[in-house]
Amino acid sequence: MYRLKYSPFAAVLAAIAVPLHAAEAPSSLEQVVVTAPTMADPPTVVTDPKAPRQPIPAHDGADFLKSIAGFSVIRKGGTDGDPLLRGMSGSRLGILLDGQEIYGGCGGRMDPPTAYVYPESYDRVTVLKGPQSVIYGAGFSAGAVMFERDLKPLVEPDWALDGSLTVGSFGRNDQVVDARGGTPAFQVRAGASRAHADDYEDGDGTKIHSRYTRWSTQAAVAWTPDTDTALELSMAHSDGEAAYADRGMDGSRFSRDNLALMFERRELSPLVEKLWAQAYYNYVDHVMDNYSLRDQPLANRFSAMNPDRITTGARIGVVLAPGEAWRVTLGADAKEDIHRGRSAMNRASGDAAEDYFESLPYEEDMRFRQFGVFGEVAYRDAGGGRTVAGLRIDEHAAKDGRRCVAGMFMNGMCMMVPANQTRGETDRATLTSGFMRYEGVLGDTTWYAGLGHAERFPDYWERLLRDEDTLNSAFLSIKPEKTTQFDLGANWTSGAWSGSLSGYIGKVQDYILLTWIAPSRVRNVDATVVGLEADSVWRFARNWRATGTLAWVRGENYTDDKPLAQQPPLEARLALEYDDGTFSYGGLLRMVADQHRVDVGSGNIVMNGQDIGRSPGFAVFSVNAGWRPRKGLLVTAGIDNLFDRTYAEHLSRTGVSLPGFVFPADTRINEPGRNLWLKARLALD
Template identity: 30%
Template sequence: MNRQILSLAVAAVVSDVALAEVDTDHSMVIEINRGLPYLETAVRERTTGVKAAPVADGGELLQSLTGVSAVRMGGRALDPVIRGQSQTQLNILLDGGYIHGGCPNRMDPPTAYTSVDSYDRVTVIKGNRTVVYGGGGSGGTVLFERDWLMIDEKGYNAELAGSYRANGEQWELGADLMLGGDQGYLRFIAHEGESENYKDGDGNEVNSKYDSQSNALLAGIRLGANTTLQASFEKADEEDVLFPGAAMDSPYADAENTRIKLEHQFTRSSLRQLRVEAYQSDVVHLMENAMMTSPSSSDTEGMRIVVDAHAADIDWTFGADLQNNDRTAVAYSTSSGMAAFSQWPGVEIDQTGFFVEGEKALNQNNVLKAGMRYDRVEASASRASETFGGSTPLSRYTHFYGVTETASDENNLGGFATWTHRLNPQYTLETTLSRSVRTADATERYIAKAPMMGAKWIGNPQLEPEKHHQLELVLATQREQLNGSLSVWYNRVDDYILRYRSAGNDLYRNVEATLYGIEAEISYQLSPVWTLGSALVWMEGENSDTDQPLSRISPLELTTSLDYQRAQWKAGVEWKLVAGQNSVCLSSDPECGGQDVRKTPGYGLVNLHTEYQASSGLIVALGVDNLFDRAYSLHESRDYLLDPDPVQVREPGQNIWLRLSGRF
């Protein structure tokens, strides 16, 4: 797939640094991932650390970006972590719509339902820098996007790709078929992937097998010179997925996504553009082990109306969005077939939001951008009073929290202000001050996992929403040979939702918390064909009520890369050093009762890749990840529950890979 089938627009760090006179054509386009996707950045600096090898899903791709980590529980479905925040602290949209997974234990985060090759662009916005894409988003926003197709004069395009990773015998096949012209198009995307168990750096087999398929049908029609209508239907199926970090596996997880988009360009008023988007995402999921089987469902529907305008010399974006999510999950005893407990007892969360955002160039050296957002949230659990396994979810909420009412409502107000100042032609300074409010999700509010024997996992229906107050300072530079940025951020959180362990049970409460960190990136053009890059990420997280560390905070990481590009050849080497994480809140420590598995040792990795692009459009790429077969785990990853020692799910050892792609 020789075209720009995937762009990773990293609006992290200083993505909005674009003064009125800056020509966006100066943005660097950086080829990554064996020439198939491209990295497109408005920051105008080389971003290091992007994975060159094939990836199983969007989570694995994001995990390789600077400042983005992940929680691994199995062979796929990595759950992204940005600046120490994850799950619903991140707004993740697939082609304009939300999808909430069907597993209370996060076997299927939204990125699990992304076939990377099927999207034209992925945008990552770190921190709270916009109010357009939903409430919350304190950790960041990730947009998997598809564009209106630009098809060759012949009226059709066909793109094929295939990859193979030796460790785990993992293979992926993809096809993207397009037909149409200026007035409309049809597009069919198919993807299939399969993997056996991989081995870690010590040669131990990790239960990571999976079988994945997805198909998407997209259509677009031009209703007039300035109006387009697009619709899509996508079905993703996961089968026989193994999760050593969950003590349960997933025989199936199926998602169906429907999207409709209407866009109209105005030509004779202060209005510039109208966008109306509607979506529906339905997920059915099953997890099981020898003792339990638990079917679940998660249905999400919503819409967004967005208007772009220009008035009073300000570029405006304003609109409204709606989102409704219904979830149900019941666990049954395998031996008796009787209901044992309900993880999600008929949970419904409705959100209605209104937002406005404006950007004004004060002069040639200063730009001010600000936005505000109001969200109304209503949550309830319609089956909380039903009996499952001899008791009701409500009785468990009452026992642990004294709660007698499961319904709640919130009125949340957030916003941001960004000042961008050009110090001189080489340096730009940006300051962002923001407040974002993140409501508790279905699991934090209502999970009622209560087996007859063993630990209980009980949500708190009356949790207060998190209020994140963030300050970020960014210094960016752009020169002929040198590009770089330094970002310093601080996040004070009121009513941080903390999952903690008490007397062996997992519970939730609100605490005060603080997160802060530094991200630095630099790229230097050594010669016309050689580029040296480096990125450093450091962060801390603290429970301010107890002065104890927050769980799953990424350790210090330094990534250095050397890339070669000449004519049809590309090659590169990446060296990643990750420090040990000793600042932990262990689940086994009764004084802390956090989610950390252990103090994680540091590690170093070397990855190699090369690529050749033939004149026919065929691209051949190959490489080796973890060249020296190091044994390591990501600090954020889940406990390998099949291991008697407290060890996170291990990462793959040495992995030789090959990828072929082409356009016809």
């Protein structure tokens, strides 16, 4: 039976993931984050992934992001949910790890990109909302999320160590360590994390098939000959396993290997402010099976599938300062993405299934190539306002290597699906994206208005399904998606009050919509999206503050005169917090409205990620407390879902019938009941 395996590459990284000297210690330990941080610069949100959060997230990127207004998650159980920003999921939302794009391997989105993200191993998470930049990648119509690590020059030898330990209900047990240090000429950074949770129970005490174990190691060495130059080589390995309540298989391998080289040079001349270049390699090796994490499979038929994905890419850019008020960014990026797979179905045992698929060569089913050039110009006027505009042009190509359409090739034939008529064909497109935004200052208010356009090449999952009309391959018939969106917002401060408000309205031509009523198929429709996000902070007394956030989105499928499928309901959060520097206390009330705007059977690229009907609203109350006994030490504790409510998110997947579990197979998967947790974080320098 397959279990977690440690490759030689992993062993090397694990050996060096020990406390080392660090470049810069954290300046402070933050209080518990219970609502989204306010917008930093329009339209950007920046937050610290090491800070404790409530409700406590699973140790992955999607559950971390759901604390930010505008994000929601398609839940499948304990971990590895699929994130949405403003109701948009999949490749509409860019996920970048230190500037690198990463994709999952599973055809059913068991492992979205955020499944390979370990948030606490990063120093900063930056969210750019809407099509308001062209620097970070192609087709990001919803926005982009950057998980980033710092590399700063040292003027003298220095070190730092940051670590945390988390325990909680349902067997929760996490450990994270991050160490860095060096001299003015050389720096080293290494870290490791491990997270585990057992099956959780909902508010009624019903056990949900949801346990997981995840671990990661990463290391980097940098040469910094002076304060303006850096050359860094980094590598990482991670793996894990996760049980899912929404499908007939679990994930028994989530292996990722990464290697990256980055160069940066600042202040080359009065004109050239910064020059940077990066090359990277990401390999994802994923295994799903029906025997490693669950009881005896149905009819004793042991099956496993092993997709993998190889992504290589490079980026280069320069920032120019032709005048004091001007900044010009020019650059190019390219990547190649290869998806392959192999499988073993209906074997006599788990060992037999593993031995069989590992004896097979991988077979390539799709290959993608992209090359793009981009430029952004920013101008700051005498009144403090700023105008930003950008344009990018991308050449895309996708080659179809599948033998079958939306199915499996076994024993020399396609199983209950047609043979693929587009096998060997290549789809090509030249796509253009751009934006223009003005940021103004009026007293203590910063406001912005931007118009953006993003053209998105159909991704792997959208090309897998059948054409709506022919019921054969949609690989060549599906059109690129084109989003034009207007964003308007403001950040403001007035005495004890501060906050932000943003709204958007977008027209999506050729929106790619999936239908999961058999036979599953894909087509283009025209859609409109409109939404609103707001947050406010009131510091009404010394050491006290009240915080609130609101997120609302409404999508319309104009082709069918229906609501756009898989849209999150209205959500609001209210928090009351006390913090005197030594002790802190807080409470969070999360309120979610009912959702009656649905299109049953339609949805997104998550396997069977479809509307199943209306959902009721709910409210959940949580509390937390913190203690800073000394500098560099923070202990926090909390109770999520204090009143043990039984509820499910509107976007949660439906469960499946599993041996040993009584959860109904035709209803949404419920969230955890009352959850107690304790976290200690130590920062040394």
